[in-house]
Amino acid sequence: MPTTRRQFLSLAGGVTAAGTIPIVTLRPLQATPAMLTTAIRNVVGEAPIRTGKVKLDIPPLVENGNTVPLTVTVASPMTADDHVKSIHVFNEKNPQPNIANFHLNSASGRAQVATRIRLADTQKVVAIARLSDDTFWQVAVDVVVTLAACTEEMN
């Protein structure tokens, strides 16, 4: 029996899915490429980075890496004594590791920023918050990207 187009496509789709999922689940969380680590250290310095307080909302599966909605929320009362000074967002596999730095203050009321970003590959996105007591808190989220951005050929 000849293979129909439908059968072929479902088979190809299955192979892609099977090929992508293990990459995501097996990647160790600690394995950060040197550029990402350097970019983070440029902001944080030698200070320890703790996990928690920061929430990063980004779709886990992205069809088009050219515009990916991203929201960072930090659990903070935003008072004069205890507020978020800045939020830094990094990526692992774009041509350069920075995404954005956001500078807030105690008058911000709520420690939440949103924007739209580009992702060149399936990778990890990291958000780090600097609080008013100069402690750093981070969160990392894995994102699967099917169509890459940043480096495609210009038509």
Add this chain to the structure above:
Amino acid sequence: MAALINVPAKARRGDVIEIRTLTSHIMETGFRHTADGKLVPRDIITSFTCRYNGTEIFRADLFPAIAANPYLSFFTVAKDSGTFEFEWIGDNGYSSTGSASITVE
């Protein structure tokens, strides 16, 4: 210039309000090549600032990883009636400003 700014027209004193801005810009990454192999030079917005009655309340440093037509959403506490001033600064001397007013009761 071509910017969409969304600020509530009215707020009560002490309310936390959301400010959203969308500006028109290509945000060329500087990592793309044309079909004949030439590098397309970088052309991005590098800095965004929002001032509320002259005081800076929010600033962002942007990188090529920000999508074209940068969208930003952030919050502030409504304190006094007045104006919000927005400024986008970028490569090749790019500069764009916008403003919005608010009535605080």
